[in-house]
Amino acid sequence: MTVTVAFRSLLVWVVILLLAILNGIFRAAVLLPWLGVPWGMLLSGALLSVIIFSAAYLTLPWLGTRRVASLWGIGLGWLALTLIFEIAIGRWQGMSWSVMLEAYTFKDGNIWPLVLLVVAVAPVMAAKIRGWTQRA
Numbered sequence: 404m405t406v407t408v409a410f411r412s413l414l415v416w417v418v419i420l421l422l423a424i425l426n427g428i429f430r431a432a433v434l435l436p437w438l439g440v441p442w443g444m445l446l447s448g449a450l451l452s453v454i455i456f457s458a459a460y461l462t463l464p465w466l467g468t469r470r471v472a473s474l475w476g477i478g479l480g481w482l483a484l485t486l487i488f489e490i491a492i493g494r495w496q497g498m499s500w501s502v503m504l505e506a507y508t509f510k511d512g513n514i515w516p517l518v519l520l521v522v523a524v525a526p527v528m529a530a531k532i533r534g535w536t537q538r539a
Contacts (some may be wrong), residue, residue, distance in 0.1 A: 441512030459525035
């Protein structure tokens with residue numbers, strides 16, 4: 404993966420992060436009061452997954468790679484950045500590890516582990532849908 408591809412993938416992740424924050428605001432302000440916790444969390448997670456996949460699909464030409472290994476590197480890089488961000492923000496807010504790990508239990512409609520799976524596979528899946536993957 405070239406430096407340009409790595410830098411561009413970082414920029415796309417920042418955009419995804421900003422959209423995820425907006426999704427969280429929308430969840431708290433609209434979805435949870437309207438649908439309740441389980442359905443609001445489920446819909447928010449599904450919406451975020453669509454946002455992530457759409458960002459990968461739409462930015463794929465700009466990212467500038469069709470190599471499967473590079474696409475996996477981008478997805479796994481996004482996953483690592485997301486986990487680091489989540490842990491850092493949680494610890495900064497004074498959350499205990501047990502509270503932070505609750506997001507990974509599918510409790511009350513939370514599908515965060517599935518969202519993380521989408522983060523990891525979105526670039527590869529977007530490329531496959533476009534018919535763009537190359538092994539070399």
